[in-house]
Amino acid sequence: MTVQKVWSLFDRSQLYECYECSKCSGSCPVTLAGDFLGPRKILLKCLQHGSGRVIRDPLLWYCTTCQVCQDRCPQEINIPELLTGLRNKAAKIGNIPERVKFTVEKIAKTGRSVLGFKVERERKRYNLPPVVEISKEEISKILAETGFFKDLKIDH
Ligand code: SF4
Numbered sequence: 001m002t003v004q005k006v007w008s009l010f011d012r013s014q015l016y017e018c019y020e021c022s023k024c025s026g027s028c029p030v031t032l033a034g035d036f037l038g039p040r041k042i043l044l045k046c047l048q049h050g051s052g053r054v055i056r057d058p059l060l061w062y063c064t065t066c067q068v069c070q071d072r073c074p075q076e077i078n079i080p081e082l083l084t085g086l087r088n089k090a091a092k093i094g095n096i097p098e099r100v101k102f103t104v105e106k107i108a109k110t111g112r113s114v115l116g117f118k119v120e121r122e123r124k125r126y127n128l129p130p131v132v133e134i135s136k137e138e139i140s141k142i143l144a145e146t147g148f149f150k151d152l153k154i155d156h
């Protein structure tokens with residue numbers, strides 16, 4: 001299997017700025033709620049084992065990208081960007097939750113992540129105009145040309 005390079009998506013030198021104060025993990029809502037490794041541990045694992053091992057961990061997907069860790073980090077390390085880079089590479093080796101893959105497929109096929117009729121119903125209820133039409137062909141073309149379908153093995 002090809003080793004996935006996360007460092008094309010995230011500046012690796014930022015990892016060396018960490019002085020392990022744990023402010024990030026101490027304020028991460030997912031770490032506080034359960035089994036999530038926590039931003040500090042993920043960062044340290046990247047340093048110790050390399051990203052190739054970290055992208056195999058399903059717990060990566062617990063992060064909500066709320067950005068609190070970055071806000072609290074005294075070194076201003078962009079941890080959500082690191083996690084996004086890790087997940088982009090994780091998805092390419094098949095480490096992606098079914099639910100996320102289902103939503104991605106929906107975007108690929110309809111241009112939306114939520115069912116249109118529900119959105120329209122709610123907009124009508126609040127006297128809002130209908131949402132602008134999306135060109136499914138355009139979205140399909142963009143995703144095909146960026147290799148999106150191939151990477152995630154999505155039929156379209
Ligand atoms: S808050 Fe920043 S410096 Fe502190 S442990 Fe987390 S990443 Fe490292």
Ligand code: SF4
Binds near residue numbers: 024028066069
């Ligand atoms: S962005 Fe992710 S890792 Fe950072 S605080 Fe939010 S849930 Fe935790």
